[in-house]
Amino acid sequence: MPQHYPFTAVVGSDDMTLALLLTTVSPEIGGVLVRGEKGTAKSTAVRALAAVLPPIDVVAGDRFSSDPTDPSPLSPDAPFTSDAGVETRPVRLVELPVGATEDRLLGSLHLEKALSAGVAEYEPGLLARAHRGILYVDEVNLLHDHLVDLLLDAAAMGRATVERDGVSVVHAARFVLVGTMNPEEGELRPQLLDRFGLTVEVAAPREPALRTEVVRRRLAFDADPAAFAERYDASEAALRDRIAAAQGLVTEVALGDGALAKIAEVCAAFDVDGLRADIVTARTAIAHAAWHGRRHVLREDIRAAALLALPHRRRRNPFDAPGIDEELLDRILGDDEPDPEPPSQPEPEQPDQPGPEDGPSEGGPDSPGDTPPPPPRKTDGPSNETPQDPGAAPEDPEGTETRETSEPTTTTPGSAEVTTVGAGAPYRPRLLRVAGTGEGEAGRRSRAITSSGRRIGNTPGTGAGGIDLPGTVRAAAPHQHGRGRRSGALVLRPSDLRGAVREGRESNLVLFCVDASGSMAARKRMQQVKTAILSLLMDAYQRRDKVGLVTFRGLEAELVLPPTGSVEAAARRLEDLPAGGRTPLAEGLLAAADVLRRERIRDPRRRPLLVLVTDGRATAGADPVARSRQVAAWLAEQGIETVVVDCEAGPFRLGLAARLAVELRATHLPVDEVSAEALAGVARAATATPGSRERGVA
Structure with missing residues (x-):
């Protein structure tokens, strides 16, 4: 079967x-x-x-599949005898x-x-x-x-x-x-x-x-x-x-000067990093020609190669979908076939004459005059960024400010206006960590006992860190006389086995709980908030974290993105996040706690990090301030590592987010200090101050 x-x-x-x-x-x-x-x-x-x-043919008995025609095989089983057989497998x-x-x-x-x-x-x-x-x-x-x-x-x-x-x-x-x-x-x-x-x-x-x-x-x-x-x-x-x-044909395919120049032009136009893209595209075009039984690379070979070799090499932001503009590719390639002459063949004396063997190609030989100038570069789609407008309206605590008519707005019950603002250019954020030592999946954020990393000890039996051979020998050594060993091999028992304990880094669940109410909806402030979150998302992408996104505005909270390994999906949801209305802070905290509770059941080894993005205001519901404090105190008892990103702006600040951080037993982090560069001096001063608390931020 x-x-x-x-x-x-x-x-x-x-x-x-x-x-x-x-x-x-x-x-x-x-x-x-x-x-x-x-x-x-x-x-x-x-x-x-x-x-x-x-x-394929391999040397008989060789564990490393050496090619019999290779004069110097890189195999630990080599050298092979002259009568070594050949196997076909x-x-x-x-x-x-x-x-x-x-x-x-x-x-x-x-x-x-x-x-x-x-x-x-x-x-x-x-x-x-x-x-x-x-x-x-x-x-x-x-x-x-x-x-x-x-x-x-x-x-x-x-x-x-x-x-x-x-x-x-x-x-x-x-x-x-x-x-x-x-x-x-x-x-x-x-x-x-x-x-x-x-x-x-x-x-x-x-x-x-x-x-x-x-x-x-x-x-x-x-x-x-x-x-x-x-x-x-x-x-x-x-x-x-x-x-x-x-x-068998691929080594006979000729890559002409015109084809090679066209490949370089395509790669340059799509702004790819390095020269590996040019090399891979050339090899793919040759393979495509051989696949179709041709001995010369044609325009269709270059096009097929570019569509396969360039999308993931195009310079883009981490959360942009891969892909290339096929219309731009067709304009660069033009309608003429590339020169079929191989690079090793000398140029004819007359540049406009065809090659001596194959004659002119269908579109004629390439020449500088035949190639149209490349069109201006463009992106694969409209930019998601909203242009900066110096005439943005001032902030208003409850979203009643007048905004630009160019901004898309909607109205919802319990709110004045709802607006959507794009994020700015992301930056390198400060590293947020979960305190203590975990045992989650290997990653790049918090300290943990993992399957890789430096060996810090051993434990009886075997484990994810592999066998600790020195520890196993040390455990068996004292018992050799009692086991009857006089000479020869070590006498081992299953109880002697020791597994290596390794300390490395783990990935975490980073849950963003974002205040999207009217007090956050001012264009400049929301753009700063989204930029900070996007930067933290990029950091989570690099550290292999799972991420989730909860937002709260109006009268309720919403789980916009359930915890997932696709940080790209979180970035897309963030870009379209609207803002406006009242601030149901307590509902946002309760929704975040419910998500973390479910994830703890689903994946108990992955430790969570709650990132609460807010200015600390609570305006929705009956007695919202007292209820928010009550929920914050309850959440603090759960022992969840929390960072409060303070989004309050302006010369006169109430310090509500800082008070909320105290009630949550969380780290307080102003939004303009999320950047690693901006926080370099602050971090040094904080660690030098007696009694300063740096839990969760490094």
Whole structure:
């Protein structure tokens, strides 16, 4: 019974299948990242890919899949004897689990042989197994940072270096890295994102006929996998032959001067970072030409390559969706075909004559006069930022001020006006931390006992930090005489095993509780508040946190965004956040407490950090001030780490947010001091003052 769905039976994901095939034709492209909503056949297509790849030859008995034609293989099992055989085997698809340990990825000392026989032997990891194959990471955006660092090193160098537990090994690790992810569960670390040669966005088809065909095929496969796969045997074999032909042709494809210049023009126009985009686009265009059986790169090859290689490299803000303007791309490429002459061929004496072998291309050879000047750069969509207006109206405590007619306004019960203001440019914020030491998921915010980090001790048994070999030996040493050891190997018992205890950083749940009432709605103030929150969201994105957003205005509070790993979604909700009306402070605190209570049940190991953004006013309901104080005192008893971002502005301040911070036993942080640069001097002065309280802020 076949284990995987046939690759040629996948429908409705043409960009994804093309990207996967191109990176197998030319592994130097650097792999594929597939982004998309759940249920879009991402994993199905990747797992089916290995079955259509042509087999490879390896040195018989070599654990590191060395190429028999390689004169100096980088394998710990080398050198090989002259009579070493050759094996032909399928290309491996190696899956890297999100929760894998560093030992599992890199390999390490063979623990059983080391302890029982005293032999220091290296046991290969997943990188060794993936050499000359595919390394697949499902939910790659959830991969722990220490594994990301190892993948970055291996992908950049083409080899893995192991220096640990008395083992010193270097072996080849050239693989096609394929990752799939759902952006709603969090974004990918930028350094790893850049290592993927190509990226594609997939979504469920919207055409009813295509959706019907997808469901029909899936039901048929589930009912009888063998019969379903047999129907696609011929197409799978044809695809395998086409891949083999393209792999043989790719080294013969000529990248002409005109095509290379056009690739550079496209990359420059889209303002990509570095030159890796130019290299990857060129390699992809060559692979695309080979895939279609051509020996020269044409305009359509460059276009297809740019759509796959540039979206994730375009310079953008962290929360902007990837993508490129296809109309701009078509204008840059023009209608003429690029010069088919390869770069190594000398230029003809007459610049307007065709090449000696192939004749003129369909659109004629490229020349400086034939290429129109690039159009002015533009963004992929309208900017979300609202222009600064020096004539903004003054603030009003309850949102009754007159605002610009250019601002979109609406009215709701219990409020005067509601307005929406965009955020300004984000900055590097001060680091907010949860006090104490947690045991949550590895991240980059608060101190915690995690699976990675520095070793600070050990504990009986095994744990997420791996085996503590020195601790295990020390535990067994005093009992050797009683166990009858006179010489030879160490005599071990299960009770001797010790697990390493490591201290690192954890990710947290950062819940923003934002006052969106009329007293916050003045344009300048709301823009400052949104900019501060956006900056803190960027910080949460970099530290792998989950985030949530609660707002309160008018007469009630609302959970705008349930806790999620997609910080990008929080940024979008923040941008559209309206402001106006009264201030139901108590309702906002109660809504935040309810969200944190539910999340504690769902994920008890993840510690929360509540960020309350308010000016401290309470104006909605009966006796709002007394009720707000009562709720704040109750919330303080829950032991929730809280930071009050004080948004009060103007020369005359009431200090209500500072009093609220005292009642919440929280850290008080003025909004204009959220910036790390602005707080440098304040932090030094505060830590030097006796009795100052810095809990939660670092």
